[in-house]
Amino acid sequence: MPNPLRFALLTASRNRAVRKVVEHAPVSRNVVRRFVAGTAVDDAVRVAAELVAGGLAVSLDHLGEDTTEVGHAESTTKAYVTLLRRLAEGDLTPAAEVSVKLSAVGQALDESMALDNARAICTAAAAANTTVTLDMEDHTTTDSTLSVLRELRRDFPWVGAVLQAYLRRTEADCRDLATEGSRVRLCKGAYREPESVAFQSRSDVDKSYIRCLKALLRGPGYPMIATHDPRLVDIATTLVKRTGRAKGSYEFQMLYGIRPNEQMRLAADGETMRVYVPYGDEWYGYLMRRLAERPANVTFFLRSLATKG
Ligand code: FDA
Numbered sequence: 381m382p383n384p385l386r387f388a389l390l391t392a393s394r395n396r397a398v399r400k401v402v403e404h405a406p407v408s409r410n411v412v413r414r415f416v417a418g419t420a421v422d423d424a425v426r427v428a429a430e431l432v433a434g435g436l437a438v439s440l441d442h443l444g445e446d447t448t449e450v451g452h453a454e455s456t457t458k459a460y461v462t463l464l465r466r467l468a469e470g471d472l473t474p475a476a477e478v479s480v481k482l483s484a485v486g487q488a489l490d491e492s493m494a495l496d497n498a499r500a501i502c503t504a505a506a507a508a509n510t511t512v513t514l515d516m517e518d519h520t521t522t523d524s525t526l527s528v529l530r531e532l533r534r535d536f537p538w539v540g541a542v543l544q545a546y547l548r549r550t551e552a553d554c555r556d557l558a559t560e561g562s563r564v565r566l567c568k569g570a571y572r573e574p575e576s577v578a579f580q581s582r583s584d585v586d587k588s589y590i591r592c593l594k595a596l597l598r599g600p601g602y603p604m605i606a607t608h609d610p611r612l613v614d615i616a617t618t619l620v621k622r623t624g625r626a627k628g629s630y631e632f633q634m635l636y637g638i639r640p641n642e643q644m645r646l647a648a649d650g651e652t653m654r655v656y657v658p659y660g661d662e663w664y665g666y667l668m669r670r671l672a673e674r675p676a677n678v679t680f681f682l683r684s685l686a687t688k689g
Contacts, residue, residue, distance in 0.1 A: 386672045390572035393668035394446075403664055411677075415637045415670050416443070417659040421459070424659040425466050427636070428476045435647045436655050437631065438476040439513060440467075443660035444484040450493070453486035457497040459660070461504040468508035477511040479656060482525055495528050502536040513540030513563065513604075518571040519547055519578065526553070537561055540604065544569030545589035546578045554592045558599025565604035565633060566592055570669045590615060597623045597630070604654070606633035608642070627651060635670070 392398040417427035417440075428438045442459045444452075460478055467476045478501065485497035498514070505512045514529055516522065525541075532539045540563035543550045547569060557564050568585050569578065579585045589612055596603040597619055605616045613632070620630060631652035634643050647653040658666050671677045 385675060385678065387572060389668050389672035389678070393665050393672070399664045402667075412663050412667055415635070415658070415667060416663050417636060417657050419659065419661050421463055421466055421659070424463060424657065425470055425472070427657055427659070428467065428472050429470060431655050431657070432472055432475045434644065436475075436643060436653050438472075439479045439633070439654055439656045440476060441479045441481070441515070441656060441658040441666075442484070443658050443666055444662040445481045445517065445665050446483050446488060447486060448488060450486065450489065453484070453489065453493060453497055456484045457500050460501045464501070464504040464508040464510065467510065473508045473510035477513065477654075478505065479513045479515050481515045481517060482528060483517055483521065487521060487524060487528075491524050491528065494524075495531055498528060498532055499535070502532055502539060506536060511538045511540060511563070512536070513542065513565055516542035516544055516567075516569075519573055522547070522549070522553075538563065540565060542567060542606075543592065544571075545592050546573060546585045548577060548579065548588075551588065551591050551595060554595040555599075558596050558601045558603075560600045562599075562601035563604060564596055564601055565606045566596060567606040568609075570673070586612065590619075593619060597625065603630045604633050605630065606656075608634050608639045610642075613642070613646075638670075 417423045424440050428440060431438050440463060442456060442463060444456050447453045447456065460480065464478060467473050480498060480501055482494045482498060485501070486493035498512075502512050514525055516525060529539060529541050538561070541557060542565040543553050543557070545566060545568050554564065554566070566589065568589060579588055586609070589607070593603065593605065593616060605613075607613060616632075627650050631654055632646050633654045633656060636655050636657040643653050643655060
């Protein structure tokens with residue numbers, strides 16, 4: 381059964397009026413701080429340095445999505461180029477890489493513009509000796525994102541993709557992408573999707589996640605297991621052992637601010653553990669998806685509203 385609260389929050393995540401109210405509520409900042417490193421590139425570099433010093437790998441996301449202006453897509457691209465230079469100057473690469481949403485660099489305006497901007501980011505990443513992973517957004521963008529990925533991989537074979545286990549197509553996509561050197565982040569999926577394209581129940585999504593993970597682990601690629609779900613982390617650990625994979629030939633990934641102790645535990649066990657760290661002003665869509673994932677986060681948000689409002 382689809383969860384009505386999740387449905388409402390994911391609908392709100394794309395509503396401009398709600399966005400205005402939430403962005404200007406002073407309490408939002410407290411909630412945001414839990415999931416977002418800060419607004420400036422200095423914040424991103426500082427948090428990345430702390431995590432890397434603690435034995436974790438990092439993927440930084442300059443927040444923003446659904447750009448409808450060419451200038452905005454260009455400024456996002458420049459922000460990534462600056463970030464990558466700063467990470468290299470701080471000796472944080474290759475432990476720190478970047479994650480990019482193609483909709484933030486012009487995908488909705490023109491796919492070829494997004495490709496050019498992503499190429500500029502990949503060129504900066506190569507100069508900084510690190511990698512780029514393309515985030516995956518709603519299902520209407522999946523084919524376009526995979527096509528940009530294929531183009532980028534001609535010159536930058538280390539560009540990573542994200543596949544979402546809730547989509548019915550994803551098991552087949554995992555088989556296609558489970559090739560030599562192919563970096564694939566497998567997550568459950570964070571958008572509101574119709575039944576025609578996506579599994580709706582938790583148990584169907586979890587079962588799909590396991591089938592997809594098996595497909596990735598069977599191939600010679602580099603699976604990136606992105607989940608906070610304790611059951612899936614256990615199953616992944618068992619499957620990794622069963623397939624005889626060496627540590628370092630796959631990695632775990634979690635979001636900044638979510639299960640930090642578990643992140644440290646996996647790293648202490650010798651696993652590569654990468655933390656996805658968002659930063660920047662445009663935190664609204666990201667925050668709403670995090671609230672939708674867990675009702676307790678909404679309670680946390682409302683409690684802050686009651687005490688500070
Ligand atoms: P699930 O939602 O079942 O959560 C399992 C447990 O984890 C919860 O019981 C709770 O303990 C904890 N938890 C999970 N979410 C929490 C939250 N928000 N706050 C507090 N606790 C929480 N999606 C997408 O569509 N495109 C993408 O590109 C990415 N990229 C991405 C990168 C990385 C590194 C991660 C970890 C995740 C993504 N996602 C994503 C998000 C992903 O699709 C999914 O929405 C979240 O990871 C939540 O799903 P879980 O697998 O954690 O399980």
